[in-house]
Amino acid sequence: MKKVWSILFAFLLLFTFSFHPGQKAYAAGNLTLFTPYTGLSVTPGETIDYSVDVVNSGSSILNLTFQFENLPKGWEHSITAGGKDIRQLSVRGNSEETINVEITIPLDADKADYRFNLVANGEGNNDARLPFLVTVTEQGSFKTELSSEQTNLEGHADSSFSYTVTLKNRTASDQNYALSASTDEGWTVKFKSGSDSITSVLLEPNESKDITVDVTPPENVEAGEYKIPIKAATSNTSADLTLETVITGTYDIELTTPTGRLSTDITAGGKKVVDLVVKNTGTAPLLDVSLKSSTPPNWETEFDTSTIAELKPGEEKIVKATIHASDDAIAGDYVVSFTASAPETSSDATFRVSVETSTLWGIVGILIIIGVIAALYYLVKKYGRR
Numbered sequence: 001m002k003k004v005w006s007i008l009f010a011f012l013l014l015f016t017f018s019f020h021p022g023q024k025a026y027a028a029g030n031l032t033l034f035t036p037y038t039g040l041s042v043t044p045g046e047t048i049d050y051s052v053d054v055v056n057s058g059s060s061i062l063n064l065t066f067q068f069e070n071l072p073k074g075w076e077h078s079i080t081a082g083g084k085d086i087r088q089l090s091v092r093g094n095s096e097e098t099i100n101v102e103i104t105i106p107l108d109a110d111k112a113d114y115r116f117n118l119v120a121n122g123e124g125n126n127d128a129r130l131p132f133l134v135t136v137t138e139q140g141s142f143k144t145e146l147s148s149e150q151t152n153l154e155g156h157a158d159s160s161f162s163y164t165v166t167l168k169n170r171t172a173s174d175q176n177y178a179l180s181a182s183t184d185e186g187w188t189v190k191f192k193s194g195s196d197s198i199t200s201v202l203l204e205p206n207e208s209k210d211i212t213v214d215v216t217p218p219e220n221v222e223a224g225e226y227k228i229p230i231k232a233a234t235s236n237t238s239a240d241l242t243l244e245t246v247i248t249g250t251y252d253i254e255l256t257t258p259t260g261r262l263s264t265d266i267t268a269g270g271k272k273v274v275d276l277v278v279k280n281t282g283t284a285p286l287l288d289v290s291l292k293s294s295t296p297p298n299w300e301t302e303f304d305t306s307t308i309a310e311l312k313p314g315e316e317k318i319v320k321a322t323i324h325a326s327d328d329a330i331a332g333d334y335v336v337s338f339t340a341s342a343p344e345t346s347s348d349a350t351f352r353v354s355v356e357t358s359t360l361w362g363i364v365g366i367l368i369i370i371g372v373i374a375a376l377y378y379l380v381k382k383y384g385r386r
Helices: 002-018 359-383
Strands: 026-028 031-034 039-042 047-056 062-069 076-081 089-091 095-104 112-121 127-136 143-147 152-155 161-170 175-181 188-193 196-198 200-203 208-216 224-233 238-247 253-256 263-267 271-280 286-294 300-303 307-311 316-324 332-341 346-356
Touching (some): 031 112, 047 127, 161 175, 161 200, 200 208, 263 271
Parallel strands (some): 039 127, 152 238, 263 346
Antiparallel strands (some): 062 112, 188 196, 271 316, 286 307
16 A cells, blocks of 8 residues: 555656746757746847857757747747857757847737747757747837827917927838928918937837927917927838827007197187097907097096907908097197007007197187277377367
């Protein structure tokens, strides 16, 4: 009975060590392949570098050749030692050598798990296989990519807008990209690398580069959203990206007269109509523009319209203002001020108003003088000879 239990225990030990989960290579004879990292995650276009130990546990020299089993189509590979490609490797008995295995994942690789083997073939029964697992974590592509983390910027019309875009060559060859932009008239777009302005950029396969795109809107551009399409292109590949600039506009208003003259004259107790020009000189619409005045005591003003519902950028409207002078105003210069104001901005126009004596009083004075002269003439004529 003890003999039976001993046999069972020995079989159990043999089974346990034969299927130990830490085993990395499948060997036959005296040859073993080993690398600690046989399962890796990568993205398309990356190159994996494995350091593989080739162990000869026998006493004789082994001459080995290498090949891959089930390596996906289009995946490039190389096997080197001492910095040189090798076709065959000799390993002394009871020693080991190290080889470097490089696997390059193509740019158009699909997102998936890939399994393949490195096979070492020796004389006789001395063969070994090293299994690999490569997980491609992104769906590959064979194209040019142009992207930006921030494609939308907002600011006033007098601002400059600076975007950072990334150009990536996900093709298998060098590409010399021409950079261009399509904008409305008056807009300026410049491409920069560092502080240098550029019109093209050369990228190697799978290389990427950050490019600064400076956008300057034209003067007096109206508020709104503007699309700025940019493009990186070669003769066989291209990529497009649309940037967006949001102009919030500037608020400015001007109050003047059609001729620019800010002076007039009036008679005491009289009235005078002046034309006022209210103009939106900003780039954003002005709403609810109101007109007010400031006059000397006992003077009055009135407008044919005291409120303008909306003034679009560049638009102007004429408002008639009537000035009423005080009845007892004496001759001289007076100041009348007008103000056009919107919630965001305002403008003043100050008039110099000259008051003249009424012509009626002038006529009365002349008549009095004539009457006095006539009376004197009569008296002299009647009593002068006595």
